[in-house]
Amino acid sequence: MEPKSCSGDGNPSRNLHPSKPLMAANFLRCLSRIQQTATNSSVGSRSRRIRRAAYASMAYSAGHRRAWSWALLRKLRCRRVRPVILPRRPRIARPQVVIEIDRAEVLRKLVPGGTGMDYCRLLEETADYIRCLATQVRLMQTVTDSISS
Amino acid sequence: MSSRRSSRITDEEISELISKLQSLLPESRRRSMSRASAAKLLKETCSYIKSLHREVDDLSDRLSDLMSSMDSGSPQADIIRSILRS
Numbered sequence: 588m589e590p591k592s593c594s595g596d597g598n599p600s601r602n603l604h605p606s607k608p609l610m611a612a613n614f615l616r617c618l619s620r621i622q623q624t625a626t627n628s629s630v631g632s633r634s635r636r637i638r639r640a641a642y643a644s645m646a647y648s649a650g651h652r653r654a655w656s657w658a659l660l661r662k663l664r665c666r667r668v669r670p671v672i673l674p675r676r677p678r679i680a681r682p683q684v685v686i687e688i689d690r691a692e693v694l695r696k697l698v699p700g701g702t703g704m705d706y707c708r709l710l711e712e713t714a715d716y717i718r719c720l721a722t723q724v725r726l727m728q729t730v731t732d733s734i735s736s
Numbered sequence: 737m738s739s740r741r742s743s744r745i746t747d748e749e750i751s752e753l754i755s756k757l758q759s760l761l762p763e764s765r766r767r768s769m770s771r772a773s774a775a776k777l778l779k780e781t782c783s784y785i786k787s788l789h790r791e792v793d794d795l796s797d798r799l800s801d802l803m804s805s806m807d808s809g810s811p812q813a814d815i816i817r818s819i820l821r822s
Contacts, residue, residue: 618799618803621803622803630797630800630801630804631800633800633803633804634796634797634799634800635796637796637799637800637803638792638793638796641792641795641796642792691778693778693779693782694778694781694782694785697782697785697786697789698785706750707749707750707753710750710753710754710756710757711753713757713781713785714753714756714757714760716785717757717760717781717784717785717788718760720785720788720789720792721760721788723792724788724791724792724795727791727792727795727796727799728795730799731795731798731799731802734799734802734803735802
């Protein structure tokens, strides 16, 4: 999916992910299910389920098109915490500024699937991930505001 | 999956992606870096992602609180309408 061009003019709707309606539908469906099935569970466990639903709806909307959503889906489907062994490309030494590589290591851990992809790809994935994440946050804010009004 | 398998990433490509990332940061974070170095921008991006993760956690907690006081006949149609309007 072609990412929306960001003119950086501060207009928040330009930074919304193209699949926002899909994310909203997924997320609300999950919320509805959580509400019906988790009426007697603790606030904390319901919060964890909601958080999981947030990342799931993000990942499902982006589908297999993106490395980050692919990595997220794999992580969500495998409930047990187990290191996922992904086929790695052999590490090729690249002539790049050392500082950028160091910073990228932090970024790689933050973006799902960030390890094992080249620097260029990582930046692309980060851009899409941020847009999707920001959309999800805005979505959750809207739902919270609607319910509490 | 990207078909780009360049073993030679040009500086131009990188700076293009970096400026794209910069445009994705919210105003408040962008203002503090008028002429950002790549390293500074990456640091800011990492910090932004972490803050977004925290927001998801916080909003999940709030939603969980709110849902406990909601009755089963929730006005979800209203919620959906207001989301699609925004």
